[in-house]
Amino acid sequence: MKTEYKKCMAGEPFNGGWDPKIMEMTVRAKRLLAQLNATDYADTGRKQALLSQLFGSIGKGVHVDIDFHCEYGKHIFVGDKVIINMNCTFVDNNRIDIGNNVLIAPNVQIYTATHSTDVRERMAWDWMEGNDICNTIARPVRIEDGAWIGGGAIILPGVTIGENAVIGAGSVVTHSIPANCVAVGNPCRVTRKLK
Numbered sequence: 001m002k003t004e005y006k007k008c009m010a011g012e013p014f015n016g017g018w019d020p021k022i023m024e025m026t027v028r029a030k031r032l033l034a035q036l037n038a039t040d041y042a043d044t045g046r047k048q049a050l051l052s053q054l055f056g057s058i059g060k061g062v063h064v065d066i067d068f069h070c071e072y073g074k075h076i077f078v079g080d081k082v083i084i085n086m087n088c089t090f091v092d093n094n095r096i097d098i099g100n101n102v103l104i105a106p107n108v109q110i111y112t113a114t115h116s117t118d119v120r121e122r123m124a125w126d127w128m129e130g131n132d133i134c135n136t137i138a139r140p141v142r143i144e145d146g147a148w149i150g151g152g153a154i155i156l157p158g159v160t161i162g163e164n165a166v167i168g169a170g171s172v173v174t175h176s177i178p179a180n181c182v183a184v185g186n187p188c189r190v191t192r193k194l195k
Helices: 002-008 020-038 045-053
Strands: 077-078 090-092 097-098 108-111 123-128 130-132 141-143 180-183 191-194
Touching: 002 020, 020 045, 108 141
Parallel strands: 077 097, 090 108, 097 141
Antiparallel strands: 123 130, 180 191
């Protein structure tokens, strides 16, 4: 029988509140985030040390600004020369892979977690314990090399942002965006190709 964590990583419905591994990751991440967000802005050494503990991997020349938030942290994999600006939220129930030379503007939200639109699937009843449970589904997000994500953009589960793509500010990215283009809006659509 699969653990809730294994279901989570397989993209199957899971309940994070029942899995000791998920609860442990969540508590660990929240403690590291509290330290990270309280660290003096100029103390880059301390910030890098905390990010190295928090993320699955982190490249060279990475800057993560204050008021960063995530779910588990360990599912975030960041390449080299990446800027994650202030007040970003990454819900990393599944993998978030960020390539090299990526710019992520303030207030960007990246979600790997979603729920069924069917209330019976979303809110199941546990007859053994007599509790309502909320089933979550997690799908990975990938941001490829050279992409720029504009301020306030929201990237939804299962999306890939192609190499060198530009996502306009405030866009809601509901499906994958190809390489070398500009995409904007809600829902986000390609408006032009880049040379």
